[in-house]
Amino acid sequence: MDRNEFRHELAQQLRVDSVRSSAAAGSGHPTSSMSAAELMAVLLDGHLRLDFDRPDDPARDHLVFSKGHASPLYYACLKAAGAIGDDELLTFRELGSRLEGHPTPVLPWVDVATGSLGQGLPVAAGLALTAKRLDGTASRVWALCGDSELAEGSIWEAFDHAAFWKLDNLVAIVDVNRLGQTGETMHGWDLDVYAERARSFGWQTIEIDGHDVAAIEAAYEQAEASPDRPTAILAKTRKGAGVKAVEDLPDKHGKPLDDPEAAIAELGGERDLHVSPAVPGPAQAHAHRFDAPGGDRPSYTLGDEAPTRKAYGEALKWLGDTRPDVVALDGEVSNSTHSDLFREAHPDRYFEMYIAEQQMVAAAVAMQRRGWKPFASTFAAFLTRAYDFIRMAAVSRADIRLCGSHAGVSIGEDGPSQMGLEDLAAFRAVHSSTVLYPSDANQAVRLVELMADLDGISYLRTHRGALPVIYPPDDDFEVGGSRTVRDGDDVTLVGAGVTLHEALKAADRLADDGFEARVIDLYSVEPADAETLARAASETGAIVTVEDHWPEGGLGDAVLGALAEAGESCRVRKLAVGAMPGSGSPDELIHEAGIDADAIAAAARELASARATA
């Protein structure tokens, strides 16, 4: 068998195995797999440099299935490469199988979970960036994209960034099979449209017949030789190629073939070809080359005032001073989030992601995959732009650290578009999340330090304005902890960030009336300190929660949830931002929102009198 014949046969095997696994599962996307069979056969045979026995090799190539629904094809590739056996192939989509409906990193060769379209290519760009700028390896990153997903804006963020960073080690293989789930895509088989766009974004482009193994070979060789830019291969293919009952037909998306036996026969029957992908070269010498000469931990003087966002920046810079694995990204607001302090100190480990929050999170996911500790920051409000990427980062079991600054109405004059008022709820609801919300600058430093070694998605919420420093620099704080800042048995006030300070002011006023409020700093919102909260409920009988956030899903709900978990209950009054704010000064806005000391004291008195009456 000559090489072209072998590759054709291998492609047929990938099709057959896609049909078989989907038939066994009773669901799946065989037709979306079949269109790209030759593209993957040629890639496996000589181009993908990946020793499947050594998935942690930093020098290996990466293969990202951006069209994650073509998972049957991916798993068929794993079988052909000997990474999994035929028995496992047929566990596709079964409970407990590693071969999930869409690929996830429960398989060691999967870098990132896909299945939400438009995300694989941005992460692939991040992997290529990591190889080039952090790892210093010759890894190449191959992303198999669908044509439908080119409608996602996030794809164009990846196109923009990949060219900007000159990622000649990135190849997007676009399987233009023309058919989406419900009909034809906007551009059908017009490869020129896609190619012109990719070129306008600075990419090399190659248009081919995606079923012609010789043309694919030439395209990959040309991509591998690109001296300075990423390559997009636009491959015209037919969905369901090779089986007349489904080939290039509508309404054949996302279901097993009606007659898999006939299809397998038409494809020439089962095969047991094996392909040995190429072996990666050695990692280059400058991998993990950053210096971390050490530096002074930032500290703030008790009684001074400092913004927690500034403390974030100082702490991040210090982490960079002391740890070579910490890297930072920002969405073009580093002088607001204060990641600029890291940028200035460690420019080689700082990545300006411009105003492209989705690409920013995707790059962070890629960097952690290669062992780095990424911290990514923008305004809390603008992290909502990347919410699907953050959700999927959790599915990817990624360890990423996000910081949202300028949270809440307390930013003042800029108005509601800039106020993060749903961030606590959004992040609490992300699987594996830790949500931290420092109330002073020294605490912020400690929480940033802790984040560096946290698993999962960790989120730090910072404020724009200065807050009083109430903890000494060497004070300790932990994830899941809280701090009882003031003792009292008549009522409990729970806040964090700006509202903790309002609660302290309220407690002063209440004390003037002989009413002793306990004040708890719930700096760890998720997980919340159920034990301390339950004790407060039991000892004071009433809790007022106060947060610079909408009423739903934030600190107040975290307190209620913790009490329920602890099996404790008491009267709880939640204060939060109820009406849509406008502009105004920070003090005016927290007053108008009913989350200032006045409102807290009033709520505490009301709860206490209700209890006295009861």
Place this chain on the structure above:
Amino acid sequence: MDRNEFRHELAQQLRVDSVRSSAAAGSGHPTSSMSAAELMAVLLDGHLRLDFDRPDDPARDHLVFSKGHASPLYYACLKAAGAIGDDELLTFRELGSRLEGHPTPVLPWVDVATGSLGQGLPVAAGLALTAKRLDGTASRVWALCGDSELAEGSIWEAFDHAAFWKLDNLVAIVDVNRLGQTGETMHGWDLDVYAERARSFGWQTIEIDGHDVAAIEAAYEQAEASPDRPTAILAKTRKGAGVKAVEDLPDKHGKPLDDPEAAIAELGGERDLHVSPAVPGPAQAHAHRFDAPGGDRPSYTLGDEAPTRKAYGEALKWLGDTRPDVVALDGEVSNSTHSDLFREAHPDRYFEMYIAEQQMVAAAVAMQRRGWKPFASTFAAFLTRAYDFIRMAAVSRADIRLCGSHAGVSIGEDGPSQMGLEDLAAFRAVHSSTVLYPSDANQAVRLVELMADLDGISYLRTHRGALPVIYPPDDDFEVGGSRTVRDGDDVTLVGAGVTLHEALKAADRLADDGFEARVIDLYSVEPADAETLARAASETGAIVTVEDHWPEGGLGDAVLGALAEAGESCRVRKLAVGAMPGSGSPDELIHEAGIDADAIAAAARELASARATA
């Protein structure tokens, strides 16, 4: 004064007023305003067809400040057009002023709140689409964009869709002042890069000096004459143009000028020029031309099974049958969400938005602005892609209706990337939101009917699988309501959707042990029925909540919040999806997640025995 001189003077006035309002406020973005002064002066003088006394005129042009931080320029334009006075201009960013830090629709001429970059152009494309395909007016839509925001993927969704829909009534004016917040953009003053991209997406492009009023005039005339495609005007400008202390300098972003008096003098002093924008033409005859001949309300037979997603589609189609103002959009999954039923019946009012969820929500926001009742659907999981747009839709006081299908682990084999498990939390935390979660098909029909007339952001969560029909077709349900499906005084079980049915099964088993569970269908998650829940807490003393969702911010937290609001408390045990699911059958996955009848019955027994011991 000849016309060019007048326009130059008007531009200087816009600069002066931008400097003045920002100085009065002590914050704001005068330099980002100054770069686009000529662009707006020429637009106001002869091109923008907008009678400011008649903001509701359907035939008027729209001006969208996609670079919302240039609000001082926008407000200066309003003053020049006589829409606001100088006194109001100087209330910029004050508490209670309509002139917020970024424009919002508290001003009648503002169509959409901006300030989260990359959103104005997608909404502008939606407005142009609405004018062309729904209103049948000759409205033109002008969007002033920043160059920094071209890094947002959502901008390219707008470029893609605007060309696809042949929106020759859309003009993007890109103010390429080269400087972002922290430094130069990726592409600086390279207008060709942007122009090439816009052309590759199908737009007419014009490159000009953005301070040359004659060149601007020519560009607008060319844009107005475009026969078949949208126009992008790439205007090279200087940030802070006209004042040497800030012009084209770094670190001058987002702050008032140090010496406003000197700047005003350099700009030639205050002026009081007035400009009368052109008057719109008449609305064309085919506005609101759709038929709604009536049709039968869908209904399902008690005891049958039907998926709530199917009921959504049937109800939406029926709404289209009976109401000419209802329109539908979908993210290329209409045969999954079942908006395909509407598409087939009402193709002229259906908009295929392909896989571009951000553009889909932006178009819905635009359509409601023009009086339509948009329903937009995709998988619940994929609405997270548009979360920032949904957040901003609330700031825009938009009335939009969203449906997320395939919610929860109960989708089965497709795996976690496709499971909406954070949607309830995310939507509850959106201001003005209503979150509905039907438990059977007849109820779903009623809730969809109610959504058509709801204010704010309403969200309907549907499931993939069939659920038993438990309510008769004529049963009534209301927002904020609940339904006690089964009576009992020993414990209360609260669920919705698939978990309501599991709760009913659990109640049957508990009844076998002589243990009577009350079962509440919390189909209105936000607002939740505090009264019924409080009564259940008081009468049964223990509540088990169960949801096919992560534990945070969803139905369980809604119950806890409602109880707290009602001043009632009891033992509450929240059952929810704790661990990251994989693939499996729906039954396997709800069992593994601990939200099936087994888990509910066990939790109820445990709560009861804890109470007995206590």
